[in-house]
Amino acid sequence: MQDELEEEISRRGEAFRYSLRHGRVEFEEEARRRHREMRVRLGTFLRQTRPMVVLTAPVIYAMIVPFALLDLFVTIYQAVCFPVYGIPRVRRRDHIRIDRHHLQYLNGLQKLNCIYCGYANGLIAYVREIAGRTEAYWCPIKHAARVEGRHGHYAEFLDYGDAEGFEAGLQASREKVLKEGD
Incomplete structure (x- = not known):
């Protein structure tokens, strides 16, 4: 179940336009801009x-x-x-x-x-x-x-x-x- 949860989190990361690089989250610039506006x-x-x-x-x-x-x-x-x-x-x-x-x-x-x-x-x-x-x-x-x-x-x-x-x-x-x- 834990593996399935991790896979779902990964899929949602793509939907919310971020990825994990070396243990850190990196959002796409457009996503960061929209977040600041919100x-x-x-x-x-x-x-x-x-x-x-x-x-x-x-x-x-x-x-x-x-x-x-x-x-x-x-x-x-x-x-x-x-x-x-x-x-x-x-x-x-x-x-x-x-x-x-x-x-x-x-x-x-x-x-x-x-x-x-x-x-x-x-x-x-x-x-x-x-x-x-x-x-x-x-x-x-x-x-x-x-x-x-x-x-x-x-x-x-x-x-x-x-x-x-x-x-x-x-x-x-x-x-x-x-x-x-x-």
């Missing part, structure tokens, strides 16, 4: 924003402190523990993408919001993969009840209550996690 000026944007939305902004942006601390601690955890277990490290750049601020149709505040959301959601994906690899290494057992938003390793976990298959399943899960760096 940008809503900051003053207009703020006048159109409901007051309660403006008042909640500090609450949203205050989350940068716990996000940054989470980033720091999870990165340290991975750097210290993963080599001991032999688990391949998760690359931050594979999860944290900050590129939407290059879109010319966004004003400065919208760009700042996009940077924040790209970091926050990318960080959660990064943390989720680190946690997923950890769980696959130590405790690859499905939960008894349905769990929303499972990581990519979960589908191959052992069934809840499978005592007979636990040791072999644990070993197989560890071997798979250890091969992810190959």
Whole structure:
């Protein structure tokens, strides 16, 4: 499914007249010009924003402190523990993408919001993969009840209550996690 999504994004890139070159998006000049024309000026944007939305902004942006601390601690955890277990490290750049601020149709505040959301959601994906690899290494057992938003390793976990298959399943899960760096 991920490959299909990537193919669709590539097709849409052609439709919206951009391409990826060396990891950077390049729009055709005509597309950039049209984007600049479509940008809503900051003053207009703020006048159109409901007051309660403006008042909640500090609450949203205050989350940068716990996000940054989470980033720091999870990165340290991975750097210290993963080599001991032999688990391949998760690359931050594979999860944290900050590129939407290059879109010319966004004003400065919208760009700042996009940077924040790209970091926050990318960080959660990064943390989720680190946690997923950890769980696959130590405790690859499905939960008894349905769990929303499972990581990519979960589908191959052992069934809840499978005592007979636990040791072999644990070993197989560890071997798979250890091969992810190959």
